[in-house]
Amino acid sequence: MTETIFAQAADLNQGLAAIGYGLAAIGPGIGVGLIFAAVINGTARQPEASGKLQTIGYSTFVLTEVLALIGIVVYFMASLS
Incomplete structure (x- = not known):
């Protein structure tokens, strides 16, 4: 039972890492445009x-x-753990 909970948490962690990186890439993109x-x-x-x-x-x-x-x-570190 606990193994499936950890597997679900790992899947959620990968999804959140992808969303987080997507949001984190917006800042440098805007910054480069302004520069x-x-x-x-x-x-x-x-x-x-x-x-x-x-x-x-x-x-x-x-x-x-x-x-x-x-x-x-950071995204790859979060998705691999």
Whole structure:
């Protein structure tokens, strides 16, 4: 009896992990859009600063994508347990 309860809890855990990762991926997706929108807007306003803006944009893009990578690692850890 207890084995079936644990099996059901493991199935529920995998489903919740998938939903959680899907929700966690929304944040970095919005963040990346805002980052590059700001880079495009800044380049339109000051074209001579485009190199500096792109450098800042790509470095913040990397930091934002790390959040998504951490989320997928947590998802796999939760789904495997």
